[in-house]
Amino acid sequence: MANSANTPLNNPDPNWVWATPAIGVPWCTCGVDPLTKQPPHQVTRPLVTKYVTETLGSLPERMTNREIALVVQSLWRFPDITPPIAESLMRSVKAVNAQMAEDYPLATAMAAVKHFSNTWAGDDRP
DSSP: OOOOTTSTTTSOOGGGGGGSOOOSSOSOOSOOOTTTOSOSSOOOHHHHHHHHHHHHSSOOSEEEHHHHHHHHHHHHTOSSOOHHHHHHHHHHHHHHHSSOOSEEEHHHHHHHHHHHHHHOOOOOOO
16 A cells, blocks of 8 residues: 555654754864864754745745755755765655655754754765
8 A cells, every 4th residue: 555645654753853963064163062072053943944944935834855955055055966965865854754755844854954964974065
């Protein structure tokens, strides 16, 4: 039996991603906090919300893969989405949604941005 677009497999609860530590390249280039050894500016839900609103003009109910990529591009100040960035972004979408889809609920899309920001290990940053 095929899964519909709203089954738990396609839309699992993405909230776990907000509690995971960053293991990739830090989004913030301010250095590290001497006490926590973490960058002082983490990618948080309010920060992702700000970038979604700035990039798309509002907070939509659902976001496409292209819209998620545009938010990541804006947040990380990438000049464009290169193949390594696209591959990492696809892994992040699959991590929070189990599989790729045409679009995602806002919470899932924002979690994909957070997951990408926590795990991006590339060097395509300008």
